[in-house]
Structure formats: structure tokens, C-alpha cells
Amino acid sequence: MKKPVIDAQNVDLTFQTNDGPVHALKDVNLQINKGDFVSFIGPSGCGKTTFLRCIAGLETPTGGSLTVNGLTPEEARKSRSYGYVFQAAGLYPWRTIAGNIKLPLEIMDFPKAEMDKRVEKVLDLVDLKGFGRKYPWQLSGGMQQRASIARALAFDAEILLMDEPFGALDEIVRDKLNEELLKLWAATDKTIGFVTHSIPEAVYLSTKIVVMSPRPGRITDVIESPLPKERPLDIRDTPEFIEIAHRVRDGLRAGHDV
Amino acid sequence: MSKIIPVLTVLVALIVIWYAAAVKMNSTWTYDQAERAGSEVTFSELITDTMSQKRPLLPAPHQIVAELWDTTIEKKITSKRSMVYQGSITLKTTLLGFGFGIVIGIALATVIVLSRIGRLTLMPWAIISQTIPIVALAPIIVVLSNAVGTGTLMVPKAIIAAYLSFYPVLVSMVKGLQSPDQMQLDLLKTYGASQSEVFWKLRLPSSMPYFFASLKVSVAAAFVGAVVAELSTSAIAGLGARMLIGSQFGEPMIMWAALFAAAILAAILIFLVGGFEKLARNLMGGRAV
Numbered sequence A: 001m002k003k004p005v006i007d008a009q010n011v012d013l014t015f016q017t018n019d020g021p022v023h024a025l026k027d028v029n030l031q032i033n034k035g036d037f038v039s040f041i042g043p044s045g046c047g048k049t050t051f052l053r054c055i056a057g058l059e060t061p062t063g064g065s066l067t068v069n070g071l072t073p074e075e076a077r078k079s080r081s082y083g084y085v086f087q088a089a090g091l092y093p094w095r096t097i098a099g100n101i102k103l104p105l106e107i108m109d110f111p112k113a114e115m116d117k118r119v120e121k122v123l124d125l126v127d128l129k130g131f132g133r134k135y136p137w138q139l140s141g142g143m144q145q146r147a148s149i150a151r152a153l154a155f156d157a158e159i160l161l162m163d164e165p166f167g168a169l170d171e172i173v174r175d176k177l178n179e180e181l182l183k184l185w186a187a188t189d190k191t192i193g194f195v196t197h198s199i200p201e202a203v204y205l206s207t208k209i210v211v212m213s214p215r216p217g218r219i220t221d222v223i224e225s226p227l228p229k230e231r232p233l234d235i236r237d238t239p240e241f242i243e244i245a246h247r248v249r250d251g252l253r254a255g256h257d258v
Numbered sequence B: 001m002s003k004i005i006p007v008l009t010v011l012v013a014l015i016v017i018w019y020a021a022a023v024k025m026n027s028t029w030t031y032d033q034a035e036r037a038g039s040e041v042t043f044s045e046l047i048t049d050t051m052s053q054k055r056p057l058l059p060a061p062h063q064i065v066a067e068l069w070d071t072t073i074e075k076k077i078t079s080k081r082s083m084v085y086q087g088s089i090t091l092k093t094t095l096l097g098f099g100f101g102i103v104i105g106i107a108l109a110t111v112i113v114l115s116r117i118g119r120l121t122l123m124p125w126a127i128i129s130q131t132i133p134i135v136a137l138a139p140i141i142v143v144l145s146n147a148v149g150t151g152t153l154m155v156p157k158a159i160i161a162a163y164l165s166f167y168p169v170l171v172s173m174v175k176g177l178q179s180p181d182q183m184q185l186d187l188l189k190t191y192g193a194s195q196s197e198v199f200w201k202l203r204l205p206s207s208m209p210y211f212f213a214s215l216k217v218s219v220a221a222a223f224v225g226a227v228v229a230e231l232s233t234s235a236i237a238g239l240g241a242r243m244l245i246g247s248q249f250g251e252p253m254i255m256w257a258a259l260f261a262a263a264i265l266a267a268i269l270i271f272l273v274g275g276f277e278k279l280a281r282n283l284m285g286g287r288a289v
Helices: A048-055 A073-078 A097-107 A112-125 A141-153 A171-188 A199-205 A233-237 A239-256 B004-037 B043-050 B061-074 B083-114 B116-129 B134-147 B154-177 B182-190 B195-232 B239-248 B252-283
Strands: A006-017 A020-032 A037-041 A063-068 A082-085 A159-163 A191-196 A208-213 A218-224
Touching: A006 A048, A020 A048, A020 A218, A037 A048, A037 A199, A048 A063, A048 A159, A048 A191, A048 A208, A063 A073, A082 A141, A082 B182, A097 A112, A097 A141, A097 B195, A112 A141, A112 A171, A141 A159, A141 A171, A171 A199, A191 A199, A199 A233, A199 A239, A208 A239, A218 A239, A233 A239, B004 B043, B004 B061, B061 B083, B061 B252, B083 B116, B083 B154, B083 B195, B083 B239, B083 B252, B116 B154, B134 B154, B134 B195, B154 B195, B182 B195, B195 B239, B195 B252, B239 B252
Parallel strands: A037 A191, A037 A208, A082 A159, A159 A191
Antiparallel strands: A006 A020, A006 A063, A208 A218
């Protein structure tokens, strides 16, 4: 059996706040294999974002063990193992789209010619060819988010962590981007961790759905999706899809009864 | 056009009030003269006289314009009585002080934002520095800079201008350098960026809108500082010095002309800074907010 890319064993995280300790994550166990598309779904406060941030080394668990490619999250970050996409595109308004995508490459000291090549490549991947010279304000919200995904892809990290990347977009744009994200995933074979609070989005995208619930944040169900890798948008009307969606909903409801 | 009409209306109203005030205030002298000569003053004589006195209490607008014209266009620039000459001295002080103010403001803000110790130690002193009346400090600055042998009055004057102008830059830059939100800082963290990369690639560019907003305040402060410096360091040249001379030698026209020259110069400076801001905004993506 191959080793998981991300391996969480009994991960615990308690924040010390002015109102006393907050138990953000309790006893989280999860293995993510290479090439998995894993969604984290749950109500706000269930720790899904916190767990993603732990994987990224932006938060440090207070208990348990968490490894990324066999390294600590901190070491994995330094070896550029992952790209992170936030809910807001967060593009720099003073840089062009190409300039924004170059940002991580500049920090990681890529040679100039290599930078231009990579910018072209990822712009093509996210379907933004020819928009390199535009400034962020000249692009729609959906295009900006695509540019921010391109920025996360630019340095070719194996793992892509996405924290509600399409949460601020409308349904139609979201559908389109979901479809594109699946294509991109198929084309690049990345391991993706995806936080969402939309059940259809989670079921449509994932090979593995992690259902979480709050107080304390914990995993209540892990669903391996039987859906094929090839997924047209209308797969959402098939009985298999609806069955999984149902199970996710049940999991979420069960968590709420506490 | 619709913007200019309200402005013009106010301007016309001000001029009318001004003329009325000039007639009223200068009439005392006219009546005194007439009484001494034992003659009566008709209304039209009153109007003409109050608007053409050599040393009026309140000069009429057209007299000030004439004096300004005479001292800027007609006089040779090398003449001590030329407003262009006097203005250029004040301008030099202003720009020197403004330049120092920007450098000091940015430097202090950087230290304050990047180090906790800087934040705790420097900020209170920066605030205190602005509570001391500059007029009280001016003579001390002159004496001290003389003592260290700067030789010219330009140095203490520029210090005084810088003293007033660094503060708006400092306050805005502290806010501007801290303006990137947690998400943006996290993003750079995921790239493994160093603190200096965070500063140059994120904090500094993010602070630019704040910086330019502060420049307009700061250039005005530097200008006020320069004029106050001339007033309070017994300078003999510069617009401030002209105002003082005008008041001490009972030459209201010089005083008023210097005042208007100062106002015009300040307006030009602010206009230039505004143009510079627009240029920078275009260079930074056209709509950087």
C-alpha cells in the first residue's frame, strides 16, 4: 500500500482566547492519498478551514501528529509542497495578472525566462490566455478567482489547498468553475483539499468527502465517492449523486444534534 | 461649468463684502483728512479715496492685485522687492523640509510597523512632538544649529518645516504599512516569504494610497512651517519675512501681497502633489484604491 500524502493522527487544536479555551479540532484522523480530491464540508465553526490551515502550516496543532509527504507541515511548506487558494482572490491591484502569478515565483527565485514560461502555461490551464497584461479590476470576480488559482499552480506544487474558493461567486459562475477545476485536476493529477459549505459542490468535485461538525470541531463521516472521474455537470441528476448528497446531509444533521 | 458657478458665486460675494469692508475701515482716515482740511466729503469722493489710499487699513482687492503684479511681473527677479525672489526662498525651504519630512516619516513608520519595541517607544514621542508649539521651538532650533556651525539660516528653517511635515506622513504610513489583511500575509507565508519580501512586495505597495493622501497635508504643513520659520527666526528673506517687514514698517500692501503670494504658492504646491499622485496611480494599475 502506498503512503498517504497527508496523514493526520488524533490531531487536536485548542485556541486560547479571552473567553477561555476553544476546542477547534478534536481527535481528527484522516489519510489523503496522492491524486485525491478531498472536500471538507460542515457548518461554520466545525474546524474545516482550521484543519486546512493546519495542513498548510498556518496553524499548529496542539496535539496528535500531522505529516505532509512525511514531513511536518512547516517543512512541507518550505519545500513548496502546496499552493493555497483563499476565499478572496487577493490579487495585488498594482500588479497585472501576469505580475500577480509571478509573485510566488519571484519569492522562490525562479529565473526570469522560466517565470514567463510558467505564467503562460498556468494562464492557459485556467483559461485566461491573453489576460496576462490586464489589471485585476478589469476582470470579473470569477476570472479573478481563476487568476488566483493560476497563481497557486504556478510553482507546480503537488498539493492544492482551497479554502471556499468559489464561496463569494454566484451559482452560474460557480458551476462553470467547478467543471473547470475538475478538468484541471484531471490534467495535472494534483492532490486537492477543498473547503466548502455547499453539498452539491462537495459531491460533484470530490473522490472523498469529509463531513465535519462543530463544538468541538471533529470528523463525523468520511464518504468515498463511487462517482467516475469523468463528471459532466448533469451527473448531479443521477441517483448515485443524489444518494451521496443525502448521506452528506444526514451526516451534517447528525452533527447538529449535539 | 456647473462646478465653477458655485465657486464663482462665493468668490463674487467675498469680493463685494471685501470692498464694502474696505470702504468702511478706510473711511476713518478719509474723514480725518477732510476734517483737518476743513472740507466736506461727498459719497463718490469717499469711495475713490478709500480705494486708493497708500497705506489703507484694509487694501481693496484690486490694489493687492496691482501690488502683486508690480512685485512679480514688473520687478526684476533679482530684486529684493520681487515676490518671485522672496517666494523662491520660501519654496526652497518648503521643499527641503518636505523632503526631509517624507524621509523621516517613512523611516519612523517602517521602524514602528516592523518592530514592537519601535512601536512602543517611538509613537508616543512622535505624538508629543506635535503638541509643542513650533513658534516656541523655532528660536531654540536656530541657536542649536548655529552652535553646530551650519552657517546659514536655511538649515534651521528646513528643520522647522520638516518638523511639521513628517507627522502626517508618519501617521499615514503606519496605517498604510499595516493595511494588508491577514489573508494577504498568510498567502505570502505559504510562499515562505521573508520579512523583507513581505515589506517590499506587499506592505510598501499597499501603503502608497495612504502615502499620497498624506503628501497633500504634509506639503501644506511644510509650507506653513517654512513661513512660520521665517517669521520666528528673524529671517530677512522669504514670504514670511516680507509679511513681518510689511507689518513692522506700516506697509500693509507688502503684507497683503506676501500673504496672497503665499496662498498662491501653496495652491500650486498642492496641485503639483495631486498631479504626482495621479501619475503614480496610473503607474500602479490605474485603479489601485
